[in-house]
Amino acid sequence: MKAVLMTAPGNPEVLQMQSIAKPAVPPGERELLVRLVAAGVNPIDTKLRKRGTFYPDNMPAILGCDGAGVVEAVGAAVQRFRVGDEVYFCNGGLGAHPGNYAEYTVVDERFVARKPDKASFAEAAAAPLVLITAWEALYERGRLQPGEKVLIHAGAGGVGHVAIQLAKLKGADVCTTVSSQEKADFVKQLGADEVIFYQQTDFVQAVLNWTNGEGVDLAFDTVGGETFHKTFPAVRVYGDIVTILEPDANTVWKAARLRNLRIGFELMLTPMLQGIVEAQKHHAEILEQCATWIDEGKLKIHVSQTWTLEKAVKAHQLLESGSVTGKIVLLISD
Known part of the structure; x- marks a missing residue:
């Protein structure tokens, strides 16, 4: 063969x-x-x-x-x-x-x-890989519930575009980050409620504006690097953040600790x-x-x-x- x-x-x-x-x-x-x-x-x-x-x-x-x-x-x-x-x-x-x-x-x-x-x-x-990853990250690691607000990074990507749909199927409100108008149009078709152009906008402030200053119940990081720890202030106190990447050595954990965030890791290959x-x-x-x-x-x-x-x-x-x-x-x- x-x-x-x-x-x-x-x-x-x-x-x-x-x-x-x-x-x-x-x-x-x-x-x-x-x-x-x-x-x-x-x-x-x-x-x-x-x-x-x-x-x-x-x-x-x-x-x-x-x-x-x-x-x-x-x-x-x-x-x-x-x-x-x-x-x-x-x-x-x-x-x-x-x-x-x-x-x-x-x-x-x-x-x-x-x-x-x-x-x-x-x-x-x-x-398969993206569905299982998004399912486990949102439903199992992040314990997403109907009516909650979730931030999904890179919503037009492989994992992101199914994560938006799974979050909406759970009855959540979805905010997502994208880099272009074409991708914004795409994620809106999938059901995203709020779209942030992260290259032009401070996504943390945009999320806080969207949630009346409280932060999202759950953030799903599909990007890694600085995006992971920069997301901490966008999550409500006692909220959840789930990442599919390994945090790097320069991760600044202070905001996560002060907000008592629950950190989840998702590796569907385990x-x-x-x-x-x-x-x-x-x-x-x-x-x-x-x-x-x-x-x-x-x-x-x-x-x-x-x-x-x-x-x-x-x-x-x-x-x-x-x-x-x-x-x-x-x-x-x-």
Whole structure:
């Protein structure tokens, strides 16, 4: 089968299309052999490509956590799926298990969800990592409740654009930061109640104005760096802030301490990295619920660009440019 292999850590050119053996048939007892139709491209892919995977001894590696495709074979103990089912999932791509920049993959049925009927394979492949990240950050780490006010940084991005929608589905009021009028129009269509042009406006003051000086109940940081600690004064006393990035050594914690903020960290890769099966099953449950919302027209995944598998280098270059709205997807087969 064709697959894009990461041959060594480095620039995008270390991604090379090669022919490798197709996974064995039949797959393991609880596994599915999936013919991949599309694979999502995420920032974790570019970070692993640059610095090396979590398992440097397992090289070359196939990147790509997000996949969508059609079940081609099932293990003897598989109960939830059958040949021909359309599925989507977040699995592999971290170095221990092959990812989805390939024509086929094998995945445990417990970690897989049915593909939304109303979503294309490209949209489905773009969805899992960002949906799970936003869900856990807002609903589980941040304990978001109906009627609360939430600040979502970079609302036009991959995680941000689904976070806005999940917050609105919970009944929250949403404020978000963007860099352009085009992105402002985009997030308003998603339901954002207040849009802040962070390059021209002090976002903290804008949030305080929006909340009558109190601050938001929950802030969701998808940017990191200075943005993380600069957000502390925009959160109400005893409020929550959740980040998907590791705070840097220069983080100024004083405002968070004085406001008694609850700090949450969201890394949806933890279950895969630590082999926590129940948590991986929970991720599939999240995707099942989101599939229902997508089919009901309550949730949309925005794919800004698609590229063929052979163009994985270009996809990485574009993602690293930092100007992408929504998601980039690799198309593998029809």
